[in-house]
Ligand SMILES: Cc1cc2nc3c(=O)[nH]c(=O)nc-3n(C[C@H](O)[C@H](O)[C@H](O)COP(=O)(O)OP(=O)(O)OC[C@H]3O[C@@H](n4cnc5c(N)ncnc54)[C@H](O)[C@@H]3O)c2cc1C
């Protein structure tokens with residue numbers, strides 16, 4: 427919702443990088459250091475109005491308020507799960523909405539943010555995919571998912587695994603990562619942020635060159651024909667080529683790459699899959715993250731039973747692939763992986 | 771696709787750029803590479819502008835490469851593409867993509883320009899016994915209908931969502947699929963078009979008993 431009395435035609439300051447703020451203050455005839463002061467108010471303090479930027483001269487605040495608004499927006503709805511997970515619904519303009527999941531866990535709290543309203547990628551197992559594509563989020567709308575929830579300061583990790591394919595909205599995603607990690611922004615360590623993709627190779631390459639954040643790739647099966655049935659993107663960017671591209675980058679240091687693997691009963695959970703996965707990932711410092719499948723309406727897929735997920739993990743581990751099983755969180759509020767959608 | 775810097779590309783000289791319907795164009799340039807029917811190329815007019823992907827609509831042996839595209843108002847590339855004239859130059863990447871495994875006897879379902887890869891498959895003689903279902907908002911967007919009628923006869927089925935009365939089904943492709951008597955769950959189904967069309971058509975096919983393993987899709991994302 428817009429700040430009181432500020433129509434949405436005013437440009438939001440929230441979501442601007444230091445470079446953009448510097449250009450703005452120059453244009454407005456304000457001293458150069460004002461850009462850093464504004465960034466500080468936007469990304470480090472809990473104010474919500476330009477008028478509250480008290481170290482700016484009153485005249486400067488008035489001038490800014492004529493053309494700009496602060497630009498954050500509060501969630502319009504929250505659902506709480508029995509396990510502590512919370513799902514927030516945010517407006518994204520024109521009766522469009524996005525979802526964000528806050529997932530607390532012992533010593534950490536992870537925020538799962540959306541990067542698009544809906545998605546164009548059409549994965550067979552995903553609720554967001556069923557919703558179709560309604561638009562890209564701006565960097566401000568992405569970062570707002572962190573700054574406008576009450577648990578902002580408890581969040582230790584951010585994952586771009588909500589609605590949308592981040593590398594289909596690369597420019598705004600990179601900008602949001604800059605705001606989250608820059609010393610003038612939120613100064614989060616890039617090691618606490620993971621961006622998840624289905625493997626849009628050109629976007630992934632640019633991300634790996636420009637950002638230090640971790641990468642997660644939705645793999646789901648190493649076999650071409652099977653992956654084409656599950657994920658149409660395989661026809662444009664086959665997963666073998668995605669892995670080949672990843673091998674050109676350095677993951678031996680602190681930056682990590684992981685492969686997400688939703689387990690479908692009788693489909694991608696056989697010994698052949700273990701063998702092929704081990705071959706595909708051989709020698710790559712990485713982790714495979716096995717995920718339980720939570721069926722969506724009308725899906726022809728069912729999830730692998732827990733016992734077989736454990737066996738699959740053990741078989742991959744025995745082949746030298748570091749493999750973990752992700753805990754399902756927020757199931758009762760449809761906040762688990764692949765369940766986010768604002769489709770009614 | 772983000773930048774031309776890390777993909778291999780050449781310049782092609784436009785041979786023809788025909789407006790074939792409102793906002794729809796057929797762009798031609800000489801073929802200087804081999805490709806497989808169903809593949810795409812990245813196109814551009816300016817190295818500073820992000821490339822966009824287009825399915826090749828011509829046959830593997832044709833002397834020219836055909837690109838079927840619609841101009842998007844406010845789009846970054848298509849307004850430039852639609853202004854191209856014979857003799858103008860165009861940036862073209864190597865062909866790539868694997869929507870190439872279309873089996874004979876399949877059902878090819880397209881909406882709008884999603885027909886492009888199927889035209890390539892048909893013109894390359896790789897889709898014997900195929901049925902084509904093409905959806906369009908108005909009859910003028912039944913691209914290549916004369917060729918398809920002549921080649922496929924009764925296996926060329928059309929759906930027009932906005933206009934009733936012709937020898938087509940009045941409604942969307944999804945509505946057609948829901949009531950199609952010729953549906954055979956054992957056949958392979960290939961879908962091409964927008965995300966919305968692909969997802970909804972896939973849902974309808976699955977609800978009518980087509981195993982998801984018999985459905986493959988290319989989304990124009
Ligand atoms: C594998 C593949 C093959 C393709 N083949 C063809 C083809 O043969 N013919 C063809 O005409 N196009 C094809 N496309 C689409 C093409 O790549 C461009 O996206 C399209 O031509 C628009 O380009 P643009 O730069 O003019 O518009 P853009 O500047 O990209 O976008 C114009 C407007 O449309 C919106 N928009 C863009 N994409 C979508 C979408 N998917 N859903 C909803 N809104 C959207 C944007 O937000 C913007 O407002 C293909 C895409 C892919 C991925």
Ligand code: SF4
Nearest residue numbers: 545547549552555590
């Ligand atoms: S899994 Fe991710 S990329 Fe695939 S449809 Fe869902 S949101 Fe889009």
